[in-house]
Amino acid sequence: MxxxxxxxxxxxxxxxxxxxxxxxxxxxxxxxxxxxxxxxxxxxxxxxxxxxxxxxxxxxxxxxxxxxxxxxxxxxxxxxxxxxxxxxxxxxxxxxxxxxxxxxxxxxxxxxxxxxxxxxxxxxxxxxxxxxxxxxxxxxxxxxxxxxxxxVLPQGEFQKFLEEESKDRSKLLRKLFPVSLHEDLVTRVQQHATDLTRKATKLESVLGGSRDRLLGAERDQGMSHREVDAALDDRAAHLKSALADRSTSEAEQHAIAAGARKALEAGRAVQEKLERRVLATARLKRLELQAPEIRLAQAELAAARRGSRAVSALDRFDDLQVRTAEGRKQVEITRTDLVSAERAHTAASLALAQLPAIEAGIESAQNVLTRINERLPRLTQLSTARRHRDEAAEKRDHAAQGAAAQRSEVERLEASWAAFEGLDTRASEALQVRDEAVAAVQGLLRLQEAVEGVEHFAREVLPARQTEQAADSAEQARLEVLLVEARGRLDAARVRWKSADAARLAVHLVDGEPCPVCGGTEHPSPARADGALEVLEALVESAEREVSQSEAVLVQHGRVLTAHATKHDARMAQARAEEVRMVDAGYAEPVLWRAALAEARSREVSANTVWQVVREEQSQAGRVQKQLDAARVRLSGLEREHSAAAQTEASKAGRVTELEAAVGTVVDVGAAIAQARQEQAELDEKVHADKARCTALRRAESDASRTLSARQSQLAEQADKLQSNEQALEVADRALTAALREHEFADVQALKDARRTSDQERILADKVQRWSEDIAAVRRALEELAEALNGVESPDLPLLSAALEVAEKGALEATELRTRAEEAIARFDKERAVHAGALEALQEAVANSAGFIDLNRVLSGNNGKKVKFPDWVLSWWLDQVLVQANTRLRVLSEGRYRLLRRDGDPKDKRKSAGLDLDIFDAQTGHPREVNTMSGGEKFLTSVSLALGLADVIQMNSGAIELDTLxxxxxxxxxxxxxxxxxxxxxxxxxxxxxxxxxxxxxxxxxxxxxxxxxxxxxxxxxxxxxx
Known part of the structure; x- marks a missing residue:
């Protein structure tokens, strides 16, 4: 970016x-x-x-x-x-x-x-x-x-990456460097190893359960795979032999059951024929008892068939008799209606004679309406003209009042505008004063950093330096005392060690033999040891290390004193330079500068206040000018409006005079219009009612004439039809009498009693025929059963059923035994296949899982350094960052410092190697924690680390561009x-x-x-x- x-x-x-x-x-x-x-x-x-x-x-x-x-x-x-x-x-x-x-x-x-x-x-x-x-x-x-x-390395935050814990540094590195693939690899390996382990455990469980089911838990204990296979072969042979025995027994039992079943079926057939003969004999007796009823049905059927041939003449006579009676009734009704129609026609003719008088009244009312319709529009126009004249007069008066008020407003605004004369000159002067005051404050503020630096040095830096010098002197004295004490302990330890060495030689001295040191043969006072020589040697080495450490600490403290003095000298030089800058500006003391600043700010506030007042007056002047221009425009418009209203009023007054001449003198035009409209409505209503009455009278007379004519025609038609039906009825009566004689019926009632419907005739015929067929069939069946049962004894069915039940039970038990034997072999074969498959799968799983389990242990951190694979990758990336960072840190620290990634302690297996950082100090030859560095050293190191991080990201990621810092x-x-x-x-x-x-x-x-x-x-x- x-x-x-x-x-x-x-x-x-x-x-x-x-x-x-x-x-x-x-x-x-x-x-x-x-x-x-x-x-x-x-x-x-x-x-x-x-x-x-x-x-x-x-x-x-x-x-x-x-x-x-x-x-x-x-x-x-x-x-x-x-x-x-x-x-x-x-x-x-x-x-x-x-x-x-x-x-x-x-x-x-x-x-x-x-x-x-x-x-x-x-x-x-x-x-x-x-x-x-x-x-x-x-x-x-x-x-x-x-x-x-x-x-961006923000103030107070850019050292966090250098000082933060390994886990926090890991979060940022994971976002910057590609380790997701490595984490996914660890997850997949771990999951696969877990799946393989679970699979092997499951297969072992399946294999153990299969052996228990095949051989039993007691026999399975301690057997090898070869012994298990031999035992399974013996078990299979035993099961096959048992199946053969069960199959032979099943065949014998089924043969016995088949013979018993055949004997029972033959006995049941004989018993069925005996029962059928008894039932047929009883049915024959019932049919013979129905013979009288069948003869009556045959006679009823014959009479019905004779009556069906004569019934057409009876139906014809009955139909004509009904129609003739209905015709006589209709003729009487029509004659009554004809009388009523004649009376209605006479009344309508009398009412129609009133029409000429009603029509004359209608013509008179229409003439009056014509005169009213001609007067109404003129009255309406006169009312509208008077209203327009009054409105024009009102507008003229309103315009005159508005123009007068607006003239007063224009005069007031012109007086207000005159009060702002000379405002531009005052504004220019106020702006100049304000700019001069602001410039004075800005000039003083440029000295603020120097003044504050001088005050800070006198108030905090100098007392702190005095306190620091006292503390450094005390620490120097303390370290020198410790060094003297350590050197004294070293001298004492060396004396004791030399004494112990002489005692070691004295142990081997023999009277009369020369001493290896002095050569004398007499040894009056041999040296004695003041402790073990090895212990004394360790004490000497410890004292020497203590002296070396004290000397190093003293040297380091001397460097600290030098650094403190250098730092103080720099701050003092800076404070003096700031003091010179302040004095050159004319302020010997900070209090003088602050007083001048306060005074300048006071003048600035005053100038700003005056400037704001002038600006407000300018705003007010602008608003007054706009209001004055707008008032003058409104006054001109109101004057034009007054002139136009006066002209409109004169025109409307002329129109009123013209209409009053046409309609006459009318004081209240509204009352005249209302009266005319009321008369118009009453006459309209009367004309409409009279016209409707005329129409109704004509329609009533016409309807009465049509009704009278229709009744007369209807009566003539009905009389002709009645005469024709009476003649046909006489002919039908003669034909019915002849039919009764021909078909042997005494009278009409006898014919009606013998009459049956077609369904009734069919039922009677079916009843006779069905009885005849049933009795013939029963007699034939009795003859056949007598022939079949000739010389046959009645069977003992309970005995035969008991024998079959015993035989079938034996066959069923034999089948169950054979089925159990087959199921035992099937279960054995299936379980043996499961056992073989589980054994093979277990051997394969054990062979395949060993490598993945070892790989998972290594990748998951179960290794010598307890480092997980993604963390190892991150540590590699961090090493690349440190290589780039050390390239700059070596230059910035003049070869003294080098960043190191701290490896885990190989002797401490409880801690894992992480992403912690140490700083290697070339002057001491030992690494130390980064938190022990001074503020300046941390700044050099953190800048180098940030630049190194940017370099590595730039080199390895094409997506992230770090062109700016x-x-x-x-x-x-x-x-x-x-x-x-x-x-x-x-x-x-x-x-x-x-x-x-x-x-x-x-x-x-x-x-x-x-x-x-x-x-x-x-x-x-x-x-x-x-x-």
């Missing part, structure tokens, strides 16, 4: 829009400014544009500028290069715009992301979450946390020498990436010519760039 352009507005201390063109800056630049001017806020703005979050743990709720008013917007626009493309992000969490409806402003949140291809801008996203996701997943491939720790503070902890080394290293780094440094240290600003300078003011901070 390479920044190109940054714009902020209403963000942090920046109220007005500020712009930084990174493409115009050198590869190494410094950002400087007073405390609180917004140096770190520039990095917060970049982070907020990319991720909608400031750096680190800062809250995004506090990003809006405190100087902003309600109508000021807060936004940031950031353009940068990444992945070979140019991108631009715009985020406005507080954007002020005009309302789409109504008046006033409203607040919006706006976010956009564009990819810039030459002159083309491609919009990619417009939602905050979508923009952030695109930046993380597709553009930078870095999360907000990774960006904060790798590309921002460093916030830290140079104040370095001595002049090491500060120069760091700056030279950063300058060299600028050949491959852009480096931005935040610092208020003068030497840093002097070394880096390209500077982004921030200035505080009462209206917010501003940015200037000095190339």
């Amino acid at each position: 390479k920044p190109l352009h940054l714009e902020v507005c209403g963000f942090g201390p920046f109220r007005r829009q500020q712009t930084i063109d990174f493409s115009a800056l050198d590869s190494l630049f410094v950002i400087s400014g007073e405390t609180g001017s917004g140096k770190t806020t520039l990095f917060d703005a970049i982070s907020y544009a990319l991720y909608e979050e400031p750096l680190g743990k800062r809250s995004k709720k506090s990003i809006r500028c405190d100087f902003c008013g309600e109508e000021d917007s807060t936004w940031v626009r950031f353009r940068f290069e990444a992945g070979g493309a140019t991108w631009e992000i715009y985020r406005a969490p507080h954007f002020v715009r005009r309302k789409l409806r109504g008046t006033g402003n409203t607040i919006d949140q706006i976010t956009t992301l564009h990819r810039i291809d030459g002159a083309e801008r491609v919009a990619l996203a417009a939602k905050p979450s979508e923009v952030t996701k695109t930046i993380v997943d597709e553009v930078l491939h870095l999360t907000h946390e990774q960006f904060s720790k790798i590309l 921002f460093i916030d503070e830290g140079f104040g902890t370095l001595s002049d020498h090491f500060r120069d080394l760091v700056l030279e290293a950063l300058d060299e780094l600028g050949s491959t990436r852009q480096v931005g440094v935040i610092s208020h240290v003068k030497e840093v600003k002097a070394f880096i010519p390209c500077q982004v300078q921030l200035h505080k003011s009462l209206d917010g901070s501003t940015v200037t760039v000095r190339a």
